[in-house]
Amino acid sequence: MSPIVVDALVVGAGFGGIYQLYSLLKLGLVTKAIEKAEGAGGVWFWNKYPGVMSDTESYLYRYSWDKEDLQTYPWPNNYLTRDEILKYLNHIIDKHRLREHLHFSSELLSAKWDESINKWHVQTSTGDTFIATYLFTALGIHNKLNIPDFPGLDLFRGPVMHSASWNSNVDITNKRVGVIGCGSSGIQISNAIAPKVTELHCFIRHPQFSVPLRLQPISAGERSGINHRYDDIWAAQALTREGHGYDEPETSAMSVAPEERQRVFERLWKVGNGFRFLHEGFGDLTSNPEANEEACKFLRSKIISIVKDPAKAAVLTPRDLFARRPPCDQGYYEKFNHANVFAIDLQTTPILKIEGKGIRTSDGKLHELDVIVLATGFHSGDGSYKSIPGHITGRGGISLSEHWRAEIRTYLGMFVSSFPNLFMVNGPQGSFSHAPRTIESEVDFLTTMISELQKTGSVGTVECTADAEAEWVLTCDDLAASRTLVNNVSSWLTGLNVDGAKPSTLFYYAGLKEYRRVLENVKDKGYHGLSVSTAECVPRRDLTQRSFLFSVWS
Secondary structure: OOOEEEEEEEEOOOHHHHHHHHHHHHHOOOEEEEEOOOOOOOHHHHOOOOOOEOOOOOOOOOOOOOHHHHHHOOOOEOOOEHHHHHHHHHHHHHHOOOHHHEEEOOOEEEEEEEOOOOEEEEEEOOOOEEEEEEEEEOOOOOOOEOOOOOOOHHHOOOOEEEHHHOOOOOOOOOOEEEEEOOOHHHHHHHHHHOOOOOEEEEEEOOOOOOEEOOOOEOOHHHHHHHHHHHHHHHHHHOOOOOOOOOOOOOOOHHHOOHHHHHHHHHHHHHHOOHHHHHHOOOOOOOOOHHHHHHHHHHHHHHHHHHOOOHHHHHHHOOOOOOOOOOOEEOOHHHHOOOOOEEEEEOOOOOEEEEEOOEEEEOOOOEEEOOEEEEOOOEOOOOHHHHOOOOOEEOHHHOEHHHHOOOOOOOEOOOEOOOOOOEEEOOOOOEEOOOHHHHHHHHHHHHHHHHHHHHHOOEEEEEEEOHHHHHHHHHHHHHHHHHHOOHHHOOOOOOOOOOOOOOOOOOEEOOOHHHHHHHHHHHHHOOOOOEEEEEEEOOOOOOOOOOOOOOOOOO
C-alpha cells in the first residue's frame, strides 16, 4: 500500500482535533485526521457512563468562530449532556465538510521523524502509512485509563468496567453495584444510578467537595439575550483567568466580615457550579490556605446538614483543602440518605482484595456485589502519549516517553525540544482554563505560525529549544506553587492519582488571559523560544493571507 502524503496529519477528533483540521484546511494545506474511535468527540465519545455531562455553561461550551451557528444551533438547558455535545461536534463536522478528511477507527501506532527528508512517518492500526510535514496531536490529557492493581480483580464473577469504557449492555437495574472513586465521574455515576440499583456501595479514599450544578432550561428570552451579546461575551472571556463566563473579583475572603463571607458562599451555593464557587466570590480561594479553609468550613457544614447519618457524613466530608478539580452534582449527597446507599471509608478500611462475590476491606467485611465500576480516573497529562504502542520518536531516535522519563517537559504546552514539527493541541502544560477557548488559542497560534512559514515559499521545521522548554517547565512549577494549592493534596492535577507515578506540573496556572498574552508576545518576538529552519521548495497552491491568531469569527 502506497503511503498517503500530506502536508499535515491531525491525530484526534475531539474539540482540538476538529478545530485544528478545519483551520489547516482553511489555510489550503492537504490535511487528514485520524481518530482511533469509531466517531468524533474525543473524551466525550469514550465517556458514556450514566450521568455524564459538562459543567461549563452551554453557551460557552462550543466554538467561538462560527457566529451564525452560535446564534442558531439549539441547546435547551444551561448545561450539556454528553449526547448533546457529540451531536454538536458531528454537526460542526458536517456543516464544514470535514468528514471526508477524517479517518475513524484508525489508531496512531507510531510516528517517527525522518531527518533525511524532514517528514513524519506515521503508522496506523488500519495499515495506512502517512508521510506528513507537520504532525498535530490532539490526544487530550484524559485518555489512558488508570486501573489500580487491586488483588483478585480478575476473580470477580460479575462485570467490571471503567467509567471511560462503560458497557451499555450491562443492565445495573436492581443490581448491587460498587463504585470505586469519587471524583467527577464517580459522583456523576453514583448520583445517576442510585435510584436504579438495589444497593450502591461507594468506596471513597479522598472525599470531594461537590457543589450543586443547578441544571435548568433556558428560555427563549435568555437565549435571545445571549445571542445579541456574543461579541461581548467572547471579548470579555478572553480577559479572564478561567474563561468560564462569570466575574472573577480580586477581593480576599479574609478581607470581609465573617457574615459577608457566609452570604457570598451561600449565594454561590444556590447559583451552583464548582468552578463558579471557587472563583466568582473571592479572588484567593485557590491560592490562600486560610481563605480556602473558610470555604471548606462552609462546604463541610452543607454536607453535615444534608447527610442525616453522621457516620456516612463523616466518610463523605473531606479533610483536605478544596484544591482538586471541583466536581458538581445533581443531588449526590442526598442520595446517601437512602438506606441502600453506603459510604465506605478507604482511608480507615482500605480494599484488601477483590473476590468472586465482591470487595473485601481490611476490616474483614465482604461487600457483596453484582457489578464493579472503576471511577479511578486516568494517567493524566502524559498517559495519552506514553501509551502509543510504537512511540513518537523525534530527532536522534529519542522517544517522547524517554524525553519525559523524569517529568513532563513542554514549551507553551504545544512544543517539545528535539521533536520538529510536532505540535500538541490541548497537551500538558497548557493553560488551566475553559477548554474550548484554550484550544482555540493554541490552534490559532499554531495555524498562524504555519501560515507565516508557508508565505515564505518554503517548507520549514519548527521545534522549541531545550532552554525555552526548561524555562516553561520552571514557570509552570512556580505558578503551581505560588498561585494554587494543588500541590497540597494528592490528585490527578499532579499525576499522583496513579500508583508509583512521578509528580509533574500538568498546567500553566496564570490563566487564559495571561496565556494568550504569552502567545502573542512569543509571536511578536519572532517566535521566541522556537528554532525555525526553512528549505526551498516550489509552492503548490495559493495560500490564504488571513491571520488566525486570536480571531473571533470566521
